[in-house]
Amino acid sequence: MSGFSIVDARGICKEFPNMTSPVLDDVSIDVQSGEIVALMGPSGSGKSTLMNILGCLDGPTRGSYSLGGRDVSTLTPRERAWVRLHYIGFVFQSFHLIADHTVLENVTLPLYYAGLDRDEREARALELIERVGLGDRLGHRPAQLSGGEKQRVAIARAVSGKPRLLLADEPTGALDTKTGNEVMELLLELHDSRALTLIIVTHDPEVAEFCHRQIFLRDGKIISDGSQHAAHA
Amino acid sequence: MRRTRSEVVGRAVRTAIRNPGRTILTMLGLAIGVGAFLAMVSFGTGARSSVMEQFEILGTRVVYIWGNMGRRDFGGSARPLTDADVEALLRDSMTIERVVPRVTEVQNVKSAYGRYPTKVTGTMPDFVHIREWPMLIGGMFDETDVTQRAKVAVIGTTIARELFGHRDPVGQTITVGSNLPLRIIGVLVSKGEQTTGEDMDEIILIPATTYQAFLGMPMGYHELMVQVRDLGLLETAMVEAIPIMRRSHRLADIEEDDFRMASPAQAAELARFVSTILTGLLIGIAAVSLLVGGIGVMNIQLVSVAERTQEIGIRSAIGASPTQIMVQFLAEAVVLSFTGSLAGVGLGWLAATLVAQAMSWSGTLSLLTMAGAAAFGTSVGVAFGYLPAKRAAQLEPIDALRHE
Known part of the structure; x- marks a missing residue:
């Protein structure tokens, strides 16, 4: 399920004013549409910073990044917000649901920012919440849900805006093995049914097993980038 | 954008209801400020008309001459x-x-x-x-x-x-x-x-x-x-x-x-002058309390922005634009200031009525005064809500997300 480059980052450098060595040093990465990529490496290797740049949460110090054929390396904060809204979904290790919002409100939030009217938002969200198996939890607050349920809500929210690219930062990191596997299954299902490109930041080899391709970073550089036999190939 | 203004306000109201402690704290300052403002206006005008009535008892068009x-x-x-x-x-x-x-x-x-x-x-x-x-x-x-x-x-x-x-x-x-x-x-x-x-x-x-x-x-x-x-x-x-x-x-x-002369009308004129100054002074003090109320709104909203930094980061990551985040916080400031000001009008009216009854003054607060105080209180709150809203909008999403 590959075709064109959705992520085409070249010579990405990221420096922070208070650090002597760059966090990312000349990183180039090309992800085809529909790929499932694991971004791996020890802590401090720069993988979170790379994810932030790929997710348009931050811009690179140098280098070019084009997302879906569009150059996004030099956007204003407002333009980056627009790109995130329409192209990217995020799943985080600690779920990052909004605590005083219900399940339904959390899932509809991106659609609210996209300017959809209430009926359309709720119709789309309901379908997704059913899909992730939480149809009976619509009015619950995050605090009333288990970790696995929270991550399902977060995944529903991440894909509700029909993004092309889903970035997951340690999506199973806060979950036990069984729940973690269920979450990975759900991500793969959504990948298949929604033509998603998935980039998963992880240091869990079991999670990496699910992916078509593993990229290893160390000290801000890519040290290996290759396909291996994926469990779900 | 089909998203209506009423929905922005609706969301702000929901946030206010779901966080009652924060809401009450924010409203309190403005409520007291607006209440004090109205009470002072009412006391001032009430006292003045009461003074005028006292002079009218002594007769209008009258000069008194006393012997020595x-x-x-x-x-x-x-x-x-x-x-x-x-x-x-x-x-x-x-x-x-x-x-x-x-x-x-x-x-x-x-x-x-x-x-x-x-x-x-x-x-x-x-x-x-x-x-x-x-x-x-x-x-x-x-x-x-x-x-x-x-x-x-x-x-x-x-x-x-x-x-x-x-x-x-x-x-x-x-x-x-x-x-x-x-x-x-x-x-x-x-x-x-x-x-x-x-x-x-x-x-x-x-x-x-x-x-x-x-x-x-x-x-x-x-x-x-x-x-x-x-x-x-x-x-x-x-x-x-x-x-x-x-x-x-x-x-x-x-x-x-070997005689003295005075007229109640002259004394009334003086009393009117003095009470105008006093009323102005009271209203000045009340305006300061309203200002303090506004600063209260700002402080609580600033704390609220700090407290909700991660929430702002999440919203931003999801794709909320800086403007949308700013509008959200401004709307919350509007809702809180408006409700607080309304509560203040209630408080002020109550104080004015109780004091007027105790002093047997006539009714003193006009609808216009109350509406004006509510509008003023709301604008003070919104003006002071602007800085926190702007600060929220300017947060970097990655920094905000990392905030615990």
């Missing part, structure tokens, strides 16, 4: 106020319509039912006209009674109650001093208490001639009440009266006036 007889600081040379002064004023002035003299001393007063030492006033029939004082029952004594030194009296409601209880006093007799029986021919309507606490209804009026004949007035009259033809002539009348009085008292050029 018996005043130690004046030496012994002052002449008493007499009927000759009354005649001179009426004869020589172009502006004076009426002159009513008054002499008042505390006397022992008895009826068949009780005894009450009180002030007895000798005066003329026009007393009730100058003081704009209607009769409750019976009538005022007339010129004939004055000429004949009639033994009649008109009393206030306090005297009627003290000496006759619930009986009809008209036609009854009171005895003043050791041996002056007076027939009561009328009762004045009640004027209540003055702000000084003086009971206006503790009054006995008898003809000045009767007073002079049977009680004596070695010091002359205590006071001449001079009514001018028109309120606009008050100043002229006062200027005019001085040489007339000086001639009547045969004062040499080097001698000081």
